[in-house]
Amino acid sequence: MALTLHHTGAAPSAIAGSAAACDGPVGGRLEPVHRGREVALATGPVEGISIRNQLAGTVTDVATGGAMGSVKVSVEGGELTAAITKDAVEALGLASGTSVVALIKSTEISLAAA
Numbered sequence: 001m002a003l004t005l006h007h008t009g010a011a012p013s014a015i016a017g018s019a020a021a022c023d024g025p026v027g028g029r030l031e032p033v034h035r036g037r038e039v040a041l042a043t044g045p046v047e048g049i050s051i052r053n054q055l056a057g058t059v060t061d062v063a064t065g066g067a068m069g070s071v072k073v074s075v076e077g078g079e080l081t082a083a084i085t086k087d088a089v090e091a092l093g094l095a096s097g098t099s100v101v102a103l104i105k106s107t108e109i110s111l112a113a114a
Contacts, residue, residue, distance in 0.1 A: 039082035040103040041071060043092055051103045055080070059098040064089055073102050
């Protein structure tokens with residue numbers, strides 16, 4: 001998933017607020033970077049929450065261990081990985097093909113040159 005830095009100094013709104021203080025060449029490509037433990041998953045859009053980045057996607061892979069799970073989600077323009085508990089994987093019924101919404105706080109996304 002890559003973004004283009006525009007002359008206004010802001011990135012497209014797909015990642016809300018992430019590029020407000022970003023330095024980079026106009027027209028340069030930027031890559032949003034997140035940590036899997038900073039991604040929450042929901043089975044539908046969430047209202048009444050401060051998290052502004054809600055990306056609709058489809059689960060492409062689920063791996064679980066003793067207590068934790070790793071869930072890969074295909075979203076428009078890329079793929080995210082969410083590190084969530086095994087209990088959450090089971091409670092949400094997550095499996096390949098499940099529609100989900102990935103929730104990421106803007107403060108947990110940084111941008112790097114692509």
